Amino acid sequence: MQDLVTTWYLELCEPAALRRARVPQPEPLIMQARVPLPMLNRFLYTAVGGHWFWRDRLVWSYDRWMAWLDRPQLQTWVLYVDGTPAGYVELEHQQGDDVEIAYFGLMREFTGRGLGGHLLTRGIEQAFAMGARRVWVHTCSLDGPAALANYQARGMRTYKIEHHTVERPETPPGPWPGWDIET
Template sequence: MSSSSLTVTTWSLEQTSPADLRPAAVPAGDVVIRRAEVPSPEFSRFLYTAVGGDIRWVDRLGLTYDQWREIVERPGAEIWVAYEKGTPAGYVELDPQDDGVVEIVYFGLIPAFRGRRIGGHLLSYGTARAWDLAERWPERVPTKRVWLHTCSLDGEHAMDNYLRRGFRLFDTTITEEPDTPVPGPWPGAHPA
């Protein structure tokens, strides 16, 4: 018996200068973005499952506590969280790489906060923090390139948001992946 699969297109995008960033407008209301300065595997996993549960973010679900801790405690790794009226709405996770490269590893909003103009602002803010990361981590060389990837499983507005913020496409791949059930942030949380 064969299992079903999905055809997934993955697009890799980049900026090569801080001048590439075209910031979105700041949304109305009580929206603030703060860095999670205390490394917390629990908080990181909460954000990951809450944002990615309905769009098939599964690659980190099997990680142990120590593996999560290693990710969040890596020098230069940063998590920036958007809050609306004190409630986490989404996040950007930055991963410093070699030679002044910073990857936006994860970016997204918790489903209840999508479509409220928070995403463009959060992406703008997170990208700016990727560009000035060396100011907070003096052992790092200045950022020369910021990159990310998105795929056909992500939200319908994801690619448009990246392009409007000044990211440029540099690679496209197509793969077949198992068609696993959408996990949701916890069993039964995702509406049918």
């Protein structure tokens, strides 16, 4: 299926411009996954992105995942609700002291509780703690319906918009093959 996709590129260039989300109560735990573990990041990628057509990393081998993760420039932060992983943010420190929010999101079962704004706030704070002069992200019309609004609510400003056509399946792949996306 051909789909016209809009991609928004957003940035935040100073910590003072961050508009913090309210902290959900009880406050969920957010911890850095300090051990590079491809199985963990692949799980997070499919559990979060399976509903939103995240497909590019599904073909990655264990070695490619490890090469991505096992770098000092990359940090993975996991949000836990009652001990259960609920979402994550992947931060990549890049040349020129930019930090990209490479991946961000919640598992569908945890949306609508204010957790996404809280996790994004903490992710942006961490990006600046990594020495960022600019935190940036891109999101597209195939991502979750609240993604763009969440980035904007945190103070991120659009600096570029692109439109392109992509070939995609009728339905998102889900968290694993054979998953009924409506479940």
